[in-house]
Amino acid sequence: MTEARRIKFMSFSLIFGFFLMWEVLCIVLNVSDLVLPRPTEIIATLWVKFPILWPHILQTLYSTLIGFVLGVGIGVTLGVLVGTSRVAYAVAYPLLVGFSSIPKVAVVPIFVLWFGSGTTPAILTAMVICVFPIVVNIATGLATTEPDLEDVLKTLGASKSEILWNVGLPRTMPYFFASLKVAITLSFVGAVLSETVASNRGIGNVMMTASSNFQVSLVFAGLIILAVLGVVLYSFFSFLERRVTGWATRDTDIAIT
Numbered sequence: 628m629t630e631a632r633r634i635k636f637m638s639f640s641l642i643f644g645f646f647l648m649w650e651v652l653c654i655v656l657n658v659s660d661l662v663l664p665r666p667t668e669i670i671a672t673l674w675v676k677f678p679i680l681w682p683h684i685l686q687t688l689y690s691t692l693i694g695f696v697l698g699v700g701i702g703v704t705l706g707v708l709v710g711t712s713r714v715a716y717a718v719a720y721p722l723l724v725g726f727s728s729i730p731k732v733a734v735v736p737i738f739v740l741w742f743g744s745g746t747t748p749a750i751l752t753a754m755v756i757c758v759f760p761i762v763v764n765i766a767t768g769l770a771t772t773e774p775d776l777e778d779v780l781k782t783l784g785a786s787k788s789e790i791l792w793n794v795g796l797p798r799t800m801p802y803f804f805a806s807l808k809v810a811i812t813l814s815f816v817g818a819v820l821s822e823t824v825a826s827n828r829g830i831g832n833v834m835m836t837a838s839s840n841f842q843v844s845l846v847f848a849g850l851i852i853l854a855v856l857g858v859v860l861y862s863f864f865s866f867l868e869r870r871v872t873g874w875a876t877r878d879t880d881i882a883i884t
Contacts (some may be wrong), residue, residue, distance in 0.1 A: 634721040660700045664844040669851060672844040680833065684852060687818055690746055691856075694753025695814040699807070702758045706765025710799075716770050729758035730815055733823070739825040749821040749829065756817035757810035763805035768799030804868035815853060 646666045652658070653665045660668065674682070709719050731752055738748035822831025830849045837845035 637844045667879045668844045673848045683833050690749035690818040691814045694750040698754040698757035702761025706762045710766035710769025730754050731756045735824045744825040749818045752817035752821040753814040756813045760806040760809045764802040768802035862873045
């Protein structure tokens with residue numbers, strides 16, 4: 628068995644062992660289904676309710692991805708503007724930190740006030756929550772480009788745009804993909820958060836409704852769905868990261884992953 632397959636086998640074994648222990652403890656301790664349903668009950672609920680859940684899954688995925696794409700576009704733009712100027716980096720960074728420190732649950736009512744309940748607040752919340760990591764990583768990657776390298780390129784006649792395009796942005800790719808993996812998970816958080824507050828569709832709304840009706844197994848089914856979607860998208864960006872930034876990763880790490 629190769630190293631990569633051994634690690635994947637260990638990962639699946641850990642996941643299987645976690646759910647097996649969960650099942651056994653619920654049976655042995657006689658835990659009520661209203662407190663903590665067993666994994667088998669959650670899977671049964673998913674199987675029965677999946678036709679009903681599917682439109683809500685698509686809704687959450689739609690809101691998350693649209694908000695994520697918008698957030699990445701804004702984040703990259705701001706990151707390039709801030710990262711290419713050390714003065715702008717020093718001036719704008721406190722504002723970015725302050726904006727990021729605002730709890731996103733506090734901005735959902737504002738979006739509802741402006742745009743009404745529904746999909747738009749979910750998209751905007753997903754967008755806002757993922758902008759900060761993109762901006763910080765892009766700006767940090769550009770700001771940490773070696774001054775000596777820039778001086779050499781300027782001596783050879785390269786313009787600022789050429790240095791940015793040929794050196795700055797490629798060297799920022801590891802930072803960028805690291806931020807993408809964080810941002811996609813945060814986008815799910817933002818979309819579901821908005822759906823629980825101001826939407827009649829989406830997994831967040833399903834979980835909120837199920838919780839009010841004491842359908843605990845359906846609540847956990849929603850959590851499982853969100854976890855699976857998050858892992859799939861995280862793995863997708865990890866795959867892209869290995870293909871685009873393989874030069875920044877050790878060969879041993881590439882073999883393992």
